[in-house]
Structures are given as C-alpha cells and as structure tokens.
Amino acid sequence: MDNAFGQPQSVIVLGGTSDIARALTKRLCAARTRSVVLAGRDAARLAAAADEARGYGASMTATVHFDAEDLAGARRCVDEAFTQAGEPVDLVVVAVGQLGDQLLDEDDPARAASSAVVNFAWPSAALAEVRARLVAQGHGRIIVLSSIASVRVRRNAYLYGAAKAGLDRVCQGLASSLSGTGVSLQIVRPAFVRSKMTAGRPETPFSTGVNELAETIVRGLATGAPVIWSPPVLRYVALVLRVLPAPLWRLVAARG
Amino acid sequence: MTRERLTGWGRTAPSVAEVVTPDDEEGVVAAIAGSSAVIARGLGRSYGDAAQVGGGVALSNLGLGGVGPIDEGGRLSVGAGVSFDELLASSIPQGWFVPVTPGTRQVTLGGAIAADVHGKNHHVDGSIGAHVLDLRLVTPTGTSDVSPTKDPDLFWATVGGMGLTGVVTRLTLEMLPIETDRVLVDTERFDNLDAVMAAMAEGDQDYRYSVAWVDCMTRGAHMGRAILTRGNHAGAGDVTSATLTGPTPARLAVPFDAPSGLLNSWSVRAFNELWFRSAPRHEVGEAQGLATFFHPLDGVRDWNRLYGRRGFVQYQFCVPDDAGETVVRAITRLSDSRVPSFLAVLKRFGAATPGPLSFPAPGWTLALDLPVGPAALPGVLDELDELVIAARGRVYFAKDARLNPSKVRAMYPHLADFLEVKERVDPEHRMTSDLARRLGLTGE
Numbered sequence: 131m132d133n134a135f136g137q138p139q140s141v142i143v144l145g146g147t148s149d150i151a152r153a154l155t156k157r158l159c160a161a162r163t164r165s166v167v168l169a170g171r172d173a174a175r176l177a178a179a180a181d182e183a184r185g186y187g188a189s190m191t192a193t194v195h196f197d198a199e200d201l202a203g204a205r206r207c208v209d210e211a212f213t214q215a216g217e218p219v220d221l222v223v224v225a226v227g228q229l230g231d232q233l234l235d236e237d238d239p240a241r242a243a244s245s246a247v248v249n250f251a252w253p254s255a256a257l258a259e260v261r262a263r264l265v266a267q268g269h270g271r272i273i274v275l276s277s278i279a280s281v282r283v284r285r286n287a288y289l290y291g292a293a294k295a296g297l298d299r300v301c302q303g304l305a306s307s308l309s310g311t312g313v314s315l316q317i318v319r320p321a322f323v324r325s326k327m328t329a330g331r332p333e334t335p336f337s338t339g340v341n342e343l344a345e346t347i348v349r350g351l352a353t354g355a356p357v358i359w360s361p362p363v364l365r366y367v368a369l370v371l372r373v374l375p376a377p378l379w380r381l382v383a384a385r386g
Numbered sequence: 387m388t389r390e391r392l393t394g395w396g397r398t399a400p401s402v403a404e405v406v407t408p409d410d411e412e413g414v415v416a417a418i419a420g421s422s423a424v425i426a427r428g429l430g431r432s433y434g435d436a437a438q439v440g441g442g443v444a445l446s447n448l449g450l451g452g453v454g455p456i457d458e459g460g461r462l463s464v465g466a467g468v469s470f471d472e473l474l475a476s477s478i479p480q481g482w483f484v485p486v487t488p489g490t491r492q493v494t495l496g497g498a499i500a501a502d503v504h505g506k507n508h509h510v511d512g513s514i515g516a517h518v519l520d521l522r523l524v525t526p527t528g529t530s531d532v533s534p535t536k537d538p539d540l541f542w543a544t545v546g547g548m549g550l551t552g553v554v555t556r557l558t559l560e561m562l563p564i565e566t567d568r569v570l571v572d573t574e575r576f577d578n579l580d581a582v583m584a585a586m587a588e589g590d591q592d593y594r595y596s597v598a599w600v601d602c603m604t605r606g607a608h609m610g611r612a613i614l615t616r617g618n619h620a621g622a623g624d625v626t627s628a629t630l631t632g633p634t635p636a637r638l639a640v641p642f643d644a645p646s647g648l649l650n651s652w653s654v655r656a657f658n659e660l661w662f663r664s665a666p667r668h669e670v671g672e673a674q675g676l677a678t679f680f681h682p683l684d685g686v687r688d689w690n691r692l693y694g695r696r697g698f699v700q701y702q703f704c705v706p707d708d709a710g711e712t713v714v715r716a717i718t719r720l721s722d723s724r725v726p727s728f729l730a731v732l733k734r735f736g737a738a739t740p741g742p743l744s745f746p747a748p749g750w751t752l753a754l755d756l757p758v759g760p761a762a763l764p765g766v767l768d769e770l771d772e773l774v775i776a777a778r779g780r781v782y783f784a785k786d787a788r789l790n791p792s793k794v795r796a797m798y799p800h801l802a803d804f805l806e807v808k809e810r811v812d813p814e815h816r817m818t819s820d821l822a823r824r825l826g827l828t829g830e
Contacts, residue, residue: 137788268439268441269440
C-alpha cells in the first residue's frame with residue numbers, strides 16, 4: 131500500500147529496462163518498494179533489471195514481455211503484470227517510448243507510423259487497462275513519462291514530439307477522469323535526459339541525468355503535483371516556449 | 387451502498403471503498419459474507435489507513451447503536467457504533483463516566499476496542515480493554531460472545547486487533563462512578579524535558595489523570611519545555627456548585643482546507659510559545675469541566691483541515707520505563723531536524739492488556755502531530771523507529787500511516803499469536819484494511 135508520504139510498496143514499470151525506469155526503481159526501493167514487476171521488450175535486459183531491483187532491496191520481482199508495436203498485446207501485458215504483482219498495486223510507471231530518427235522516419239510511412247504507435251497508441255491502450263485495474267482497486271497512482279518535446283513540436287523531432295503530445299493530452303484527460311476514484315495520474319515532462327535512448331544526440335539546454343530525473347519524480351510522488359517538470363525550472367521555460375512567435379521558435383528549436 | 391473516498395483523520399493516502407451501514411447483526415453477517423475484503427469503520431478518527439480498504443467494503447458501525455441502562459455496579463451494554471460523545475451525554479447526568487476516554491469523544495466504542503485506546507489515566511487504570519466485560523463479535527466464520535474468560539484468545543486478539551478479527555456489534559463496559567462533572571487540576575510548567583519527566587515518574591501515582599504537553603521545537607537548555615496537567619475527579623464536597631452535565635457540541639469549526647504550509651516551523655514555533663506562556667507556572671486544584679480537561683480538541687470541529695490538502699501524520703510510540711532516554715533522544719532528533727511539530731503529548735503508561743497487538747505497555751509514550759511536506763520527515767521518522775525498536779518499544783497502529791512493514795515484528799513480538807487466532811476465525815483473510823495490507827497484518 132501507498133503510505134502517507136507517497137512511498138509505494140508495490141510497483142509496475144512498463145518500459146522497465148530504460149535507464150530512467152531503472153534509476154527510478156532504485157530510488158523507490160530505497161524507500162518502501164518491495165514488489166517490482168518490470169515489463170519490457172528485451173528478455174535479457176529485463177532479467178538484468180530485475181536482478182538489479184533485488185539488489186536494491188525488492189523482495190519480489192517479476193518480468194513481463196511486450197512489444198510496443200503490438201497494440202493488441204497491451205491489455206495482456208498489463209493484466210499479466212497485475213497478476214504477477216499479486217497484491218494491490220500502488221504505482222504504475224509508464225516509461226515506454228522510442229526517440230526514432232526523424233530524418234529517416236519522416237519520409238517513411240511505416241517508420242512514421244511506428245513512432246506514433248510506440249510513443250502514443252500503445253501507452254494509451256495500456257493506460258486504459260491500467261485505469262480499469264486501479265479504479266477497481268480503489269487506490270493507486272500512475273506516473274507517465276511525457277517530454278518537454280510535447281509542449282511544442284520542433285522540426286528536428288516532430289514525430290516523437292507529436293506522439294508524446296498526444297499521450298500527454300490523453301493523460302491530462304485521464305487524470306481528470308480519475309477524480310474521486312482514489313486513483314491519480316501524474317505527468318512527467320523532462321528536458322533532454324542523458325541516457326541510452328539519447329546517446330549520441332546533441333544535448334539541449336536544461337538537460338539532466340537519469341538520477342536527477344528519478345529524484346525529481348520521487349519528490350513529485352510525495353507532493354502529488356499533477357505535472358512534474360525536470361528540472362523544475364522547466365515549468366517556466368515551457369511558458370515561454372508556448373508563446374514564442376513561430377519564426378523565433380524555429381530558430382530556438384534548430385539548436386540541438 | 388455507496389462508493390466513497392476514505393481517509394483517516396490525517397487525510398493522507400485515500401482509497402475508495404463501498405460503504406455499507408448495517409443496523410443489526412444479520413446485516414453485519416451479510417456484509418462480511420458478501421465481500422472478500424471488509425473492515426469496520428466508525429467515525430474515522432484513526433489517523434492513518436486503519437479504517438479504509440481500497441476496492442473492498444467499509445462496514446460503517448454507525449447503525450449499531452443503543453445505550454442500555456447502567457446497573458448499580460456500573461455495568462452497561464452498549465452498541466459498538468455508539469460514540470463516547472453519545473454515551474457520556476446519557477451517562478454523566480446519571481453519575482457515571484467512561485473508565486477510559488481518548489482525547490476526543492468522536493470515537494465509537496467499536497473503534498476504541500479495535501485500537502485498545504488509552505487516556506490520561508493509563509498509568510492507573512490501563513486501556514479500555516481492561517474495562518470491557520464481554521464483546522459480541524461477528525467473524526467470517528461465526529458470531530459469538532467473547533470475554534476474558536470465554537475464548538480469551540479471540541477476545542484479546544480483538545482488543546487492539548485493529549478490526550482484523552471481525553466486527554464488534556455490542557459490548558459490556560464497566561463504568562466509573564463520579565459525583566460531579568468537574569476535575570480538580572494541578573498545572574505545572576517545566577523549563578526542560580528532564581525536569582518534567584522526573585516530576586511525572588515521581589508524582590503521577592497521586593493522580594488518576596496525568597499528561598504533559600512538550601514543546602519539541604525549542605533547542606538548548608529549554609529543549610522539551612513542558613506543561614504538566616494532572617487531576618482527579620472532584621467529589622461533591624470539593625466544588626461549590628456540583629452539577630452533572632453532559633458534553634456540549636463544538637461551537638467552532640474549520641470551514642475549509644487551510645493552504646498547505648500554513649503550519650510551518652515559524653507558525654508552529656509561535657503557537658508553541660504562546661501556549662507555553664499562557665499556562666500558569668504553578669496552579670493547584672483548579673476545577674475544570676470534564677470536556678475542557680479530557681477533550682480540548684473537540685472544541686473545534688474539523689481541525690484536521692488546518693494541515694491543508696496534504697494532511698498530517700501522528701507519530702506515537704511507547705518505550706519501557708528504563709528507556710526514558712529514548713524520549714529525550716527522539717525529541718532532540720526532531721528539534722534538530724527542524725521539522726515543525728505541534729506540542730507533543732507525553733504520558734506514562736501502566737499495566738498492559740494481554741492483547742497481542744495492543745499498543746500500550748508500561749513506560750513512556752510520546753505522540754507528535756507532524757504536517758506532511760518537509761522532505762526530511764519520512765527519513766527522520768524511520769530513524770525514530772530504530773530508536774524505538776532498540777528500546778524494545780513500538781508505534782501505535784491507530785496513528786500509523788508510514789511504518790516500514792519490516793519493523794512490525796520487532797515492535798509487536800506477539801504478532802504470530804495474533805495471526806494464529808485470525809487464521810482460526812478468518813481463514814480466507816476477508817477482514818483486511820489498507821493498514822493491514824501495508825503492514826502485513828492480514829496473514830498469508
């Protein structure tokens with residue numbers, strides 16, 4: 131069960147092998163988390179992440195395999211994760227996504243569609259099932275990794291940014307739909323995060339490491355803020371980005 | 387049946403459950419049979435998650451009323467959903483007081499049994515369980531009357547058992563005769579913790595009621611300055627115009643949630659200063675009303691809203707007599723961390739009941755109200771748990787909202803005895819709560 135300080139005991143992470151997810155699992159286990167179910171694509175990396183979670187103090191770990199391009203599999207993945215958890219689930223983290231390669235993807239219908247499926251459609255499908263399960267439980271929390279890229283799409287990553295924007299909006303609606311159910315959803319909007327996913331990409335301003343992001347998320351779990359910005363100052367930067375005239379935005383966005 | 391979002395008095399960690407309010411024993415039996423996760427709920431005064439069960443059925447006991455006549459020996463049969471407020475309203479005019487009262491009258495008798503509540507007289511009279519003659523208990527496997535002589539294992543597992551053995555529908559209580567509705571109170575102010583603890587160890591036996599308010603926010607020489615109030619019921623000859631009048635409803639209320647952060651280290655420090663200075667340095671034999679003395683917080687309805695949206699936790703622990711040093715270290719740790727804490731309550735405990743999950747044990751108990759918010763607070767409380775365990779003490783489940791489950795067995799060494807009884811009457815583990823799930827009290 132969740133406690134008064136927003137420290138969950140039982141956690142499911144969809145996209146559990148990402149660097150962000152692993153850093154977050156470490157922080158959660160340092161507090162109260164003892165049951166960790168990790169869902170991801172790569173069996174070997176899932177097993178390694180589960181080992182790692184046990185090292186952080188989790189007494190129950192399990193893994194679930196899924197492919198984020200397989201929309202029909204979203205429900206099965208979530209159901210299996212809840213079954214593996216075996217007890218009321220306090221927190222579901224949705225950290226599913228793929229940055230893609232804009233220049234390769236933008237003229238390739240299959241790859242463009244894939245970005246929309248992995249970053250938007252699959253997480254939305256999974257969230258529908260997560261919502262139903264947690265509402266039936268009468269309690270639980272959801273953390274969804276969105277991105278600063280969702281605030282205003284830029285030329286260099288518009289497929290990713292637009293898909294994240296879609297997911298972000300779904301989450302805004304979902305969060306308000308949860309009022310009075312005992313369940314809540316918090317959106318995380320980080321700036322550039324140094325991780326496997328972004329390796330080799332040019333850093334943009336306000337970038338953070340995964341540990342700093344994980345710390346910010348844990349702090350957000352304690353405060354219950356509907357949107358968790360990382361770094362926190364990004365909240366104000368986003369205000370400016372939203373209203374920047376298009377020509378100026380293109381100049382800013384072209385850097386990085 | 388309605389679906390409701392429930393929290394404890396601290397207003398943290400909400401969950402949603404179906405709330406049913408049966409008005410007789412058959413209704414209770416049906417509600418338990420109809421769900422795989424049930425817990426009784428009274429007036430919602432436990433601070434944490436003891437009386438809520440996400441996705442299950444919260445069985446409100448407020449339909450289980452009825453206050454019977456009090457016989458010449460003070461014995462009274464009363465419905466578990468009756469509150470102390472309701473009971474005292476009828477008993478005080480007849481010259482009877484409850485044998486034990488918690489700090490608020492807004493607690494049901496059933497809830498009081500579940501938490502084995504204590505009052506200012508614990509050092510003399512023990513907890514409520516010591517004054518209960520029998521209980522009518524509905525468990526998932528049957529209904530029975532239990533008492534200290536009839537199925538004592540089940541009786542004592544129920545006293546302090548946080549509602550996890552079943553639902554109490556009625557009980558017989560032994561009341562305390564009083565001649566007036568006044569208490570003769572001696573008040574003393576102490577400049578530091580050592581002085582007040584010495585005075586309590588020395589003189590508490592001369593008083594039926596004793597409690598000290600401690601300021602946890604002063605450091606240095608005045609660390610833990612305190613106001614000690616002690617008293618006895620006034621006899622008819624002790625006061626000029628002796629009356630027997632029951633409690634009156636609160637005149638003040640907090641109408642909306644205060645902004646989070648209203649109670650910060652500055653405002654709490656200022657309050658504590660005012661509180662301390664407004665107490666007399668030494669006053670003897672002041673006649674106070676029962677409500678003023680026993681239930682000062684009942685004067686303001688919904689005072690928990692002062693803590694704002696994020697709520698608060700109460701941390702209460704007890705340690706044996708020889709571990710008074712732990713109280714000093716706990717208060718030092720809190721005042722050093724500058725976590726804001728309203729005046730803490732310090733008291734001495736007397737004999738324990740045999741309840742395996744009953745909280746009070748001989749020694750000292752300290753209770754602190756702490757707003758949720760300071761980033762250091764969760765870690766500080768985890769450290770205090772370690773101090774408490776090292777001193778063979780424990781924290782109080784009725785107040786808890788954050789204990790690490792790995793520490794439960796060290797604090798409650800008789801947990802296995804409790805779980806054995808629970809397994810007997812509830813083999814399918816139907817009786818459960820968010821507290822029980824969080825701390826592993828359900829059995830597996």
